[in-house]
Amino acid sequence: MKTTLPSALGRVLLNRRRLLQGGVAAGAALALGGPMGRAMAQDKVNLTVWAWTPKTQDMANLFMQKYPHISVTVENVGQGAPHYVKLRNAVTAGTGLPDVALIEFNSISSFKALNALADLGPHIDPAIAEKFIDWTWTSVTEGDKVYGLPWNTGPMALLYRADIFEQYGLTVPETWDDYAEQAIKLAQAAPGKYLADFAVDSGWTAAVLWQAGWRPFKTEGTNIQIRINDEIAKSWANYWQRLIDAKAVDTKPGWTTEWFAALDDGTYSSWVTAAWAPVLMEQSMTKSFGKWRAAPMPQWQPGGKVASNWGGTVFSAFSTSPQLKEAAEFATFMSTDPEAARFWLTDVFLFPVLDELIEDETLMGHPYEFYGGQAVNTIFAEAEAQVDPSFEFAPFQDYVNSQIEDNFAMAVAGNGTLADAFDRVQDAVVIYARDQGYTVT
Incomplete structure (x- = not known):
């Protein structure tokens, strides 16, 4: 980063x-x-931007055509943990931060707690708020302070194999009770095949529990309420424990080559996932091309219309940047420019955050051959409007995630139950929060 x-x-x-x-x-x-x-x-002005998403420099080049006095260099310093480790190391060192970086929604609170994020509010048009899906704007703001501009989201739905459902007489589940019934039916009819894999993933866990009404954190300054092992969490844990014990779902690690192959060859016939998943599936699956379909996320209450969000990112600027005005211009362009926003959806399959695009019937109605010609975006668009914005992540979400993954892995391996795992996570996180100077209630 060069000082302007x-x-x-x-x-x-x-x-x-x-x-x-x-x-x-x-x-x-x-x-x-x-x-x-x-x-x-x-x-x-020279801006340095850290982002792991493909073709981000291409869109930065388009930005530079419209803002020729601003030069943007996009650097990919890693995806997931490596990205955040480098950001936090730079925050601690007080040097080496980029001007702008991609941050996932679940990490905003962590960097806010470090006083690392700049308030972009003074550098943007307040009317911009009207462009975004409500819950995404709520997630990046605190009063009149704006800690980033939403870029893409991960509204959730059910992706399933139409051919396997037809072969074994399965019905598309409308509720989670239906989902359990279909899982058991398939396991009994075809041993070795599963409706799903319960892969230990803290992001997925939080997202699905978000839909169920789980609200594990409420933070006000240095006061924090922690309810990780509440009744909702325990009920959810018991639901999945029954399916695991009945061998109606598998428990293999996710995100491996073998895991994607199992989705492709029909070992797993559904995935409750986010709007960014279809592009991953298209890139890694050939046997099941044209056999997948999308349906709304199963509901905890019959007739419910509640969805959730898994993932999604914002462009945030750091308080150390000497050029916040230009950083805000870049973030605004990436988030709201019509050409750029359509590019992210059609070329990179990042689901939009703009009302204008969600309401574009031609864009949302585009059919995809991988899904048998279904316009899957219409399903995700409906889900986008059904996300409850009241969910809060912890200001130390990385630690929470590590505890969930470690303790869930122990439970899946037979060391206690998932409900026991929630108790262990609760105890560990309370101790950690107090060590960080929080007053826990």
Whole structure:
């Protein structure tokens, strides 16, 4: 990251009266492009952006065409943990941070707690809030402070194998009770095949529990309420424990080559997942091409219309950046420029955050051959409007995630139950929060 030169206005410090007093000499200097003329031009600004998403530099290049005085360099320092480790190391060191970085929704509170995020509010048009899906704007703001601009989301739905459902007489589940019934039916009819895999994944766990009404954290300053092992969590744990014990779902690790192969070859015939998943499936699956379909996320109550969100990112600027105005211009462009926003959906399959695009029937209605010609985006668009914005992540969500994954893995391996795992996570997180200086209630 290169520190920008002082602004032209700041360097010259000319007001109208002084300029007039300069008379002919000043006019000549301006006409000849001398020092005063050069000073009035916009200074070149260099922005460094950390992002792991594909083709981000392509869109940065489009931004630079519209803002030629701003040069943007996109750096991929890693995806997932490596990205956040480098950001936190730079925060701790007090140097080396980019001007702007991609941050997932579940990490905003963590960086806010470190006082690392800049308030973009003074540098953006307040009317921009009206462009975004309500819950996404709520997630990045606190009062009139704006800690990032939403870029993409992960509304959830059920992806399932139409061919396997037809072969074994399965019905698309409308409720989670239906889902359990279909899981048991398939396991009994075809041993070795599963409706799903209960892969230990803290992000997925939080997302599905979000839909169920789980609200594990409420933070006000240094006061935090922690209810990780509440009644909702225990009920959810018992639900999945019954399916695991009945061998109606598998418990293999997720995100491996073998795991994607199991989805492709029909070992697993459904995945409750987010709107960004279809592109991963298209890239990694060939046998099941055209056999997948999408349906709304199963509901905990019959007739319910509640969805959830898994993942999604925002562009945030860091308080150490000397060029917050330009950082805000970049974030605004990436989030709201119509050409860029359509590109992210159609070319990279990042689900949009703009009401305008969600309401675009042509865009949402595009059929996908991988899904047998189904316009799967219509399903995710409906889910986007059904996300409850009241969910809060912890200001130390990384630690919470690690505890969930470690303790769930123990439970899946036979060391206690998932309900026991929630108790262990609760105890560990309470201790950690107090060690970090929080008052726990």
